[in-house]
Amino acid sequence: MAAPSAIPRRGLFIGGGWQEPSLGRRLPVVNPATEATIGDIPAATAEDVELAVSAARDAFGRDGGRHWSRAPGAVRAKYLKAIAAKIKDKKSYLALLETLDSGKPLDEAAGDMEDVAACFEYYADLAEALDGKQRAPISLPMEKFESYVLKEPIGVVGLITPWNYPLLMATWKVAPALAAGCTAVLKPSELASLTCLELGGICAEIGLPPGVLNIITGLGTEAGAPLASHPHVDKIAFTGSTETGKRIMITASQMVKPVSLELGGKSPLIVFDDVDIDKAVEWAMFGCFANAGQVCSATSRLLLHEKIAKRFLDRLVAWAKSIKISDPLEEGCRLGSVVSEGQYKKIMKFISTARCEGATILYGGARPQHLKRGFFIEPTIITNVSTSMQIWREEVFGPVICVKEFRTEREAVELANDTHYGLAGAVISNDLERCERISKAIQSGIVWINCSQPCFVQAPWGGNKRSGFGRELGQWGLDNYLIVKQVTKYCSDEPYGWYRPPSKL
Numbered sequence: 001m002a003a004p005s006a007i008p009r010r011g012l013f014i015g016g017g018w019q020e021p022s023l024g025r026r027l028p029v030v031n032p033a034t035e036a037t038i039g040d041i042p043a044a045t046a047e048d049v050e051l052a053v054s055a056a057r058d059a060f061g062r063d064g065g066r067h068w069s070r071a072p073g074a075v076r077a078k079y080l081k082a083i084a085a086k087i088k089d090k091k092s093y094l095a096l097l098e099t100l101d102s103g104k105p106l107d108e109a110a111g112d113m114e115d116v117a118a119c120f121e122y123y124a125d126l127a128e129a130l131d132g133k134q135r136a137p138i139s140l141p142m143e144k145f146e147s148y149v150l151k152e153p154i155g156v157v158g159l160i161t162p163w164n165y166p167l168l169m170a171t172w173k174v175a176p177a178l179a180a181g182c183t184a185v186l187k188p189s190e191l192a193s194l195t196c197l198e199l200g201g202i203c204a205e206i207g208l209p210p211g212v213l214n215i216i217t218g219l220g221t222e223a224g225a226p227l228a229s230h231p232h233v234d235k236i237a238f239t240g241s242t243e244t245g246k247r248i249m250i251t252a253s254q255m256v257k258p259v260s261l262e263l264g265g266k267s268p269l270i271v272f273d274d275v276d277i278d279k280a281v282e283w284a285m286f287g288c289f290a291n292a293g294q295v296c297s298a299t300s301r302l303l304l305h306e307k308i309a310k311r312f313l314d315r316l317v318a319w320a321k322s323i324k325i326s327d328p329l330e331e332g333c334r335l336g337s338v339v340s341e342g343q344y345k346k347i348m349k350f351i352s353t354a355r356c357e358g359a360t361i362l363y364g365g366a367r368p369q370h371l372k373r374g375f376f377i378e379p380t381i382i383t384n385v386s387t388s389m390q391i392w393r394e395e396v397f398g399p400v401i402c403v404k405e406f407r408t409e410r411e412a413v414e415l416a417n418d419t420h421y422g423l424a425g426a427v428i429s430n431d432l433e434r435c436e437r438i439s440k441a442i443q444s445g446i447v448w449i450n451c452s453q454p455c456f457v458q459a460p461w462g463g464n465k466r467s468g469f470g471r472e473l474g475q476w477g478l479d480n481y482l483i484v485k486q487v488t489k490y491c492s493d494e495p496y497g498w499y500r501p502p503s504k505l
């Protein structure tokens with residue numbers, strides 16, 4: 001597909017319209033596959049955050065909430081379905097923008113856009129179903145009382161998202177937040193904001209009430225931090241690094257503001273000796289090289305049973321050599337560039353530190369020779385790794401897999417859990433009872449059996465340990481944006497009778 005000569009020039013999306021950032025500053029957009037500057041995005045600051053939060057507050061309370069926050073879920077569902085339809089109409093264009101902005105292969109970006117539309121549709125259905133779940137009765141042990149539960153939107157929510165799946169990660173928050181009746185301020189990553197800004201255009205086109213969704217782009221410290229600390233933001237939903245997550249949690253704690261945190265990972269993939277090696281190799285590749293390994297749940301620690309380790313690694317290298325690494329717009333590309341020069345340097349530093357610490361770079365570890373420009377890194381396989389090495393312990397967020405061997409199931413589980421993170425884990429074996437045992441033993445929010453990475457909007461997503469807390473997707477994703485309110489009614493004609501009535505004399 002040919003790249004457009006210019007990307008759209010957008011402002012901040014506030015109160016249903018486009019506004020220039022208060023300080024008039026903009027940030028360059030660099031295509032990481034060519035290193036060319038292809039446009040710019042607005043750089044919001046605290047002044048813009050103020051305007052966006054105020055627009056969201058107005059929208060939340062407008063007309064007593066009759067048109068949004070207290071409207072029947074079916075009303076909000078109509079808007080979510082309209083957004084999904086527009087995403088489908090514009091799928092090719094949005095995928096192209098995502099690729100130009102992030103360097104991911106166009107086929108992956110197109111898949112992301114399908115997931116975006118499916119997520120809006122899914123939460124439209126849940127918004128409709130919410131009406132039927134209101135006033136759910138609670139069974140009480142005293143007949144004089146009746147109790148029921150209301151589910152109400154939490155209020156104005158701040159949604160702060162990363163660059164690896166720019167529109168998809170934003171949608172995982174925007175769709176359930178809007179379905180619940182919240183109004184929102186979205187702050188996507190400064191490294192890839194183009195498609196999130198296009199979402200603003202779509203909201204305007206479908207006539208979403210002004211202020212229901214506001215989108216401000218800019219730096220984390222200048223736009224994200226004032227959003228997280230804003231006293232009129234009722235909740236922060238954050239996806240990003242564990243370091244930023246910690247900062248957000250500290251800020252939110254000052255106001256006892258609820259947060260949900262989807263953070264980093266260093267997930268294991270355990271492969272036993274009873275498997276079809278080529279099938280398992282393909283999952284290992286998908287688990288760590290898809291999206292150039294810039295995946296929170298990447299299974300970047302490969303644990304191989306010692307009996308198959310040599311054969312497995314031979315095949316893994318052969319498969320890795322066959323990956324098409326190219327301009328991500330080229331047909332059949334399976335490994336694009338990483339997102340930025342900063343990310344490229346960070347990944348290269350991880351590889352050189354691994355080498356210095358005594359690990360072996362079995363394959364890759366460099367820029368592909370046929371690509372002279374762009375932030376491309378070969379798929380990289382690292383062996384002779386010890387558990388004290390940085391490459392074993394820290395999230396790389398690049399196409400880099402490190403490998404260790406094990407002898408027993410117990411040893412495999414110990415190695416799998418030897419991490420501060422707890423986002424995901426995977427096991428491949430033909431012995432399904434063993435897989436079930438291991439899925440219980442792995443300390444993570446997600447376990448894949450005989451695969452790695454498939455992700456469905458219906459199933460809960462989120463981590464344990466330093467990978468964060470709270471769950472997105474499914475019903476859990478909607479509950480993130482709802483307050484559970486108990487209403488209890490005294491329904492007897494009799495006085496309560498705890499105190500003796502005073503004398504009438």
Ligand SMILES: NC(=O)c1ccc[n+]([C@@H]2O[C@H](COP(=O)([O-])OP(=O)(O)OC[C@H]3O[C@@H](n4cnc5c(N)ncnc54)[C@H](O)[C@@H]3O)[C@@H](O)[C@H]2O)c1
Pocket residue numbers: 160161162163164169187188189190218219220221223224225226228239240241242243244245247248261262263264265295296297395397423462463467
């Ligand atoms: N668990 C998940 O579901 C999941 C999904 C995708 C990505 N991630 C994680 O995201 C990370 C990569 O994303 P990233 O590099 O964009 O992360 P990041 O933490 O650098 O940035 C994430 C977002 O936070 C903003 N931000 C930065 N500093 C801030 C501050 N002080 N206050 C408020 N906002 C601030 C950024 O501008 C960006 O929008 C990886 O660690 C990855 O594992 C997790």
Ligand SMILES: C[N+](C)(C)CC=O
Pocket residue numbers: 164165168294295296297455
């Ligand atoms: C959940 N997923 C894989 C789409 C994005 C995580 O980085």
